[in-house]
Amino acid sequence: MKKRILDKPESNCGIVGVFGDKEAAHLSYLALYALQHRGQESSGIVCSDGEEVRRHIAQGLVADVYSDPNIFNYLQGHIAIGHNRYSTTGSTHLINAQPLLLTGKDGPLAISHNGNFTNSGILRQELEGKGSIFQTTTDTEVIAHLIARSQKEEFSAKIIDALRQIRGAYSLVMMTRDRIYATRDPHGVRPLCIGKKGKTYFVVSETCALDILRADYVRDIEPGELVELSDQGLRAFKIDDSQKRHACIFEFIYFSRPDSKIFNENVDKVRRKLGKNLALELPTDADIVISVPDSSNTAAVGFSRRSNIKFDLGLIRNHYIGRTFIHPKQNMRDFGVRIKFNTVKGILQGRRVVVVEDSIVRGTTLKQLVKLIRQAGATEIHVRVSSPPIISPCYYGMDFPSKEELIAHNKSVDEITDFLGCDSLHYLSIDGLMNSVSQEQGGFCTACFTGKYPIVIEDNIGKFQHEKAKKVKITD
Amino acid sequence: MKKRILDKPESNCGIVGVFGDKEAAHLSYLALYALQHRGQESSGIVCSDGEEVRRHIAQGLVADVYSDPNIFNYLQGHIAIGHNRYSTTGSTHLINAQPLLLTGKDGPLAISHNGNFTNSGILRQELEGKGSIFQTTTDTEVIAHLIARSQKEEFSAKIIDALRQIRGAYSLVMMTRDRIYATRDPHGVRPLCIGKKGKTYFVVSETCALDILRADYVRDIEPGELVELSDQGLRAFKIDDSQKRHACIFEFIYFSRPDSKIFNENVDKVRRKLGKNLALELPTDADIVISVPDSSNTAAVGFSRRSNIKFDLGLIRNHYIGRTFIHPKQNMRDFGVRIKFNTVKGILQGRRVVVVEDSIVRGTTLKQLVKLIRQAGATEIHVRVSSPPIISPCYYGMDFPSKEELIAHNKSVDEITDFLGCDSLHYLSIDGLMNSVSQEQGGFCTACFTGKYPIVIEDNIGKFQHEKAKKVKITD
């Protein structure tokens, strides 16, 4: 009944694990809070004291989901995993909230998943054929079934067995009654790293979650690696090191926090270099550089440094949007962008303005922003985008719309310039993009910009998944 | 965090199914409302329009769970099943709320269950051994797995295959995308009947749910029978007719509504006869007969008729208890019974009073009531119980406490008389009980009075189940 205002890909999820602190649920909560930007739909924590496994999940922001202090009295134990969800597959109801918690032969198993399996539809069909039944519409449930059906002896071997059947982009944190398991897919698409503080181990999507906990960053989990945390400490398993890394470059461009380090590089540093390369590629004559706050701030500062055009604060963002925003009936469209942004007229008036934006998906918000900046008196508006045109959807976890809705799939740069109503438009080139990141650690997935998908899409995603989801709907 | 006041076995569940009316969810809602006495913990409806299956479940009373009219805009379709839950196994959280809804090879399957499987622990262990995983702690999930793993072709054959593996007392209403299946266990422990109005079929726990819908009672579902409702009409399958019927006699004594017809007999008629036989067994010299309202009203009227002692209204029951009642800190115990009952002093003062009560479980509430009646000025208090002493727990769905908590398991009638503080106490004899019901249709389960369990308890229930439930806890 309510509609979120979303004009950016805010998909993906944040996942965490804590092993070895009797306040494990508390610490998971703080880590989830730091990872709020990775998912705002729902949040959950599963914890264990070695005997009993307990779960709390609810829809809403982290600060609200855990606002009743009784929750932490309930969530006892020294082991915990957590999850912030923004759904890419499955419906948005509570039954799909994670961590998933199931019981099989080996006792309770909880799973937090960030990413997307590309053969879950096929696997699900096979599993159903063998008599498995599913309660959720998420792809995560598949892995629990594969583990439960594995013929291996050791639990870690069962997990490895299951992971070898799965294709896609995934970072997973799993929990049994007395252990945590964490893994990244063999291509290392999504980030996941290990932290430590005293004797307590942490596994988190981004290092900003270690910072809030004052834990030290230890290392990234390697692509194709499975890490086990138990009373015996950390044990690592190689599952598959035969694959080339294809880290998601969009994590650097937009999704991760600038104060995080992912894929062994500071997000801030990469983002600044994107801005610098953008300035280099097309020297522009202008009075000021402004950012579309907050995600483009760092690239705009980089642009300003390289171009020697002054950085300024021409747009103010309203941070009080809350879960839902009810639009007035009249002129709803036009009010849209004003809900989020306002111009600082004194800065824009009479100025030639460079507007740095990190990426363009549909282009509708940016079009309104250009109009707003024009109304504030800017004499020229030069849009500079710190990433190449997005021409293909993401099947690995980013919540882009279908091809048809991607403006750069349908229009040339000239046409987009016309659509936006700006005086000039420049996108960072693929070379400029690749030149901004270190490739020492391996390659990157740039499928959204190139259409070249490094991992085969075995499901007819968007059709098969949709059909499943369509048939079962739940309110709770 | 909240505690219900329960001093009566209010266990069991109410189940319904509606086939062939485009307002199927609405009608289910009314039926569930009429069956509220069978379960107040949570309520749910699953419906289908032949294509999409939708579910709404929530904790609370029926009138509250469905109080938002949008729910019925959402619950579209001509097929629906519903469930009122009072848990006997599993924890009380939403994930255990029914109807259960799962998806397997054959598409969505929803299940409403009233009763208790007596081999679900064993079955669950076997299924887990084969790789099945469970999301709930209810025994109902077992049947979905058995159906999903059946090798039969026809869906009805799969259900029959699954039911043949299950032991226990159960009435089930199940729903696929386009059909309803309803069944009673071969011993026919729990009630379930078929109704009809125009072309619409109904399956309900008690006939009072047909009355509210103005539907006609067609017949009971037979023990060991499976009924399928589809566009082709009603089809019946015999699964097992080799078993003796063991209908739960406690449904007549306390649990069902007096205006219902179950097991082919009017509850009111049986309950009145219990009162009459009670009066016959021990002629009592007294001025008035009063009931512990409301469940003992009919037996008290029966007692009055046979004994020629005037029926009167000596106890007033407060019906506004609501979901939770917070006790004041001081003297909490003593206030207990006054929350529910008050005496009418003008009636009790100076009188010799027969108090008719339908059954005694722990005896604590009745003890307080006797004290209250004494304080109101009754000169003699003769407690007459319209059922025999409860000496054994129920493994077939009634929520009795453990043996140790059953007063009649621990004390003789004389000792109970002392405990209650009444002048005399008489329980209806087993003969008096059996003489009150018709046995034309088959026998009754009287295990709670005799300790003779007609269906083998294969699980170590109360241990195995409890252990399972103990390990996984969920708040939602």
Place this chain on the structure above:
Amino acid sequence: MKKRILDKPESNCGIVGVFGDKEAAHLSYLALYALQHRGQESSGIVCSDGEEVRRHIAQGLVADVYSDPNIFNYLQGHIAIGHNRYSTTGSTHLINAQPLLLTGKDGPLAISHNGNFTNSGILRQELEGKGSIFQTTTDTEVIAHLIARSQKEEFSAKIIDALRQIRGAYSLVMMTRDRIYATRDPHGVRPLCIGKKGKTYFVVSETCALDILRADYVRDIEPGELVELSDQGLRAFKIDDSQKRHACIFEFIYFSRPDSKIFNENVDKVRRKLGKNLALELPTDADIVISVPDSSNTAAVGFSRRSNIKFDLGLIRNHYIGRTFIHPKQNMRDFGVRIKFNTVKGILQGRRVVVVEDSIVRGTTLKQLVKLIRQAGATEIHVRVSSPPIISPCYYGMDFPSKEELIAHNKSVDEITDFLGCDSLHYLSIDGLMNSVSQEQGGFCTACFTGKYPIVIEDNIGKFQHEKAKKVKITD
């Protein structure tokens, strides 16, 4: 947005006061719980520890309004007053919930009111003329202004000053920082009595609230008397003893609980006598007497005793209605009565039935009940009403509809018989009514049956009040 099902005058309010127990708010809560039948719209408690005055109010049933135990940690103090509200004037929003709490020259003043002022419109107009402003749309606020503007020295004198300006039917419990004041109007229309337990004083609408607290009934507050409870104990003031008593006879007929004693008489006893007199007035040939439960139970038993026709339980009432009941779209009207009542067919079939009902307001519910009883197989239906025809609205606190909606104002007994569809109809005569109550203590108001109003209606109520209420609406 939600609509309560009301087919009975459930107006009026319940009021309580507790002085001298450090758990005063707790005890008020129990008393309010016992008085739930007098108002289900909202509930509130104001308490004081002699220094700080605290209030908690909310919409809903007593058990729900106070379900968070923190409320009682907050409501500290040895003095408390409480209120259950069913609005007769003013809108239903929280700002009108009572106890009202205001601050003036003499510090905080809280007021709980049961009844209706008949000159509040005039007084309000006068007060506004002098510069008073009002925040609520209730008539209760008027008395606070009168007290605040009184020129007297002593606070009790100010109250007396204010009360002398007010006309109408009212029982009031008021609280300052260190005292409780309780009063009844000079005609004593509404009940209010004093109880005691140890050193703690209680003031409650009905004695059933003393019973739940295990307090002793001391005496009624006299018409025109003001009682002050303070550290100095109880002090009584005579305000006006020149008036004839006109106790509301409808409290006996329907509104009060049968286990209460009001106006110095047991409600149960009066109600039974109403039934007896009803049986005497028109001997009826029938097989059974049934009641419309629960309010007519006692009268039906009385009828049965005198007529020697057997009392039976032909109608079952569903007590789970909850705050709101959403009607299915189709045939809403017809389902109406079935939500509340079902027939016991085995009892009614083939029988000539006397149906005892305490009163008829609009007649719509009873009409449906008659139909239901007929469908259950009754061969004759004789409706017997244990009060005379209601022909005039109540301006003293009972929530009757306007004249036009009162069936007995518009139709003759014959026409009503036709409307109801019963075989015969008899109303108790005014003589039969008056013969059922003791008149030792004074007279009764019978305005609803006779149109003779003992207290002048100075306001053009229903116009003036309505106009006020119409102009200001609040959601909270």
Place this chain on the structure above:
Amino acid sequence: MKKRILDKPESNCGIVGVFGDKEAAHLSYLALYALQHRGQESSGIVCSDGEEVRRHIAQGLVADVYSDPNIFNYLQGHIAIGHNRYSTTGSTHLINAQPLLLTGKDGPLAISHNGNFTNSGILRQELEGKGSIFQTTTDTEVIAHLIARSQKEEFSAKIIDALRQIRGAYSLVMMTRDRIYATRDPHGVRPLCIGKKGKTYFVVSETCALDILRADYVRDIEPGELVELSDQGLRAFKIDDSQKRHACIFEFIYFSRPDSKIFNENVDKVRRKLGKNLALELPTDADIVISVPDSSNTAAVGFSRRSNIKFDLGLIRNHYIGRTFIHPKQNMRDFGVRIKFNTVKGILQGRRVVVVEDSIVRGTTLKQLVKLIRQAGATEIHVRVSSPPIISPCYYGMDFPSKEELIAHNKSVDEITDFLGCDSLHYLSIDGLMNSVSQEQGGFCTACFTGKYPIVIEDNIGKFQHEKAKKVKITD
């Protein structure tokens, strides 16, 4: 039970009025949304269609308070006023939420108030002496009483009569059934301006609320001016033009939005000049300038421009704090600042850093930030504050703590430097401050920096008010 994290003076309120658009409540909602930074405790709108006056108020953020679309179906009419509240006097419960709505001789009157009366205690005492009673603990209620008691004929004259009795800093928007009145105190302490779009008039605290509505700024309401909006258009009254203007300079420093124009000047422009003057006053040798986001961003950019030290993004602010944030039990204090801020290590490491902060109240948050920046590897930390030391509390509406809690009241700059743990600390001088603002339009209140209060404090505020509030507490 819940605690907000507040380390900044987030007091004050936002007020709005809309006259002449049938979607007046909608437009008020958008304006309140743009003014969310002025108050997050509760929000309310009162509207009128010329006949009926309706109100909706609730606790929470604007986006949540109005999230049910039915609210706008209810809030019909072409006239509306609104209020965002952060309480400076009175408790935080709903009964104190604004707009206040009262009824007197002249019909309904609604009031939205931003500021603080400095003689409300005295006036309240006088009014109570004359028999007025109060329902809230806010000072706003006083003005309603003064209006109601005025002997003038015209309603505008009554308002003027009332305003002449009030001292303090206040901007008010009031509404009758058919008019809006807006006023600023004679010293013009708080902002309030008029906007227009087509024939619709707006009155709002800051121009950013006009921007969201796409309305044009017309002019400020003058100090001591009363503006009436009615079907006859705008009418202005001079109440008192004998006073010197004392606009709150802290609105420029911190409280207003940088994209607003208040007191005839762009906030952004002033704030930038504060940064420039700060850089001029003490030339500093450093590598980068960072801001404590977001309130110090503009000053930091100004500082960077003037000092030629590069502006950078060294601190990231988490905007997902939500209404409440539950702290983990352990080390709660240390986690504090990390909830809100994280450092960007790549930027700070090895750098000499200027940290620009707009103001220091208690200094506790800044102390933690300095530590955090140090931990991130900064070699030198130079704190620069774009306002003078705050040495005195505000009695005119800013929510500063008591003198004792103001760090600059207790410590010298050297001591504060030690406390913060920075390498150097410089506050902007009073001259630097005054040099940043235009004084063409009149003077400024700088009491918090100088202790010179331009408006006499007639109440013993903080004692009298507190005593009042202490005595009456309400939960709702």
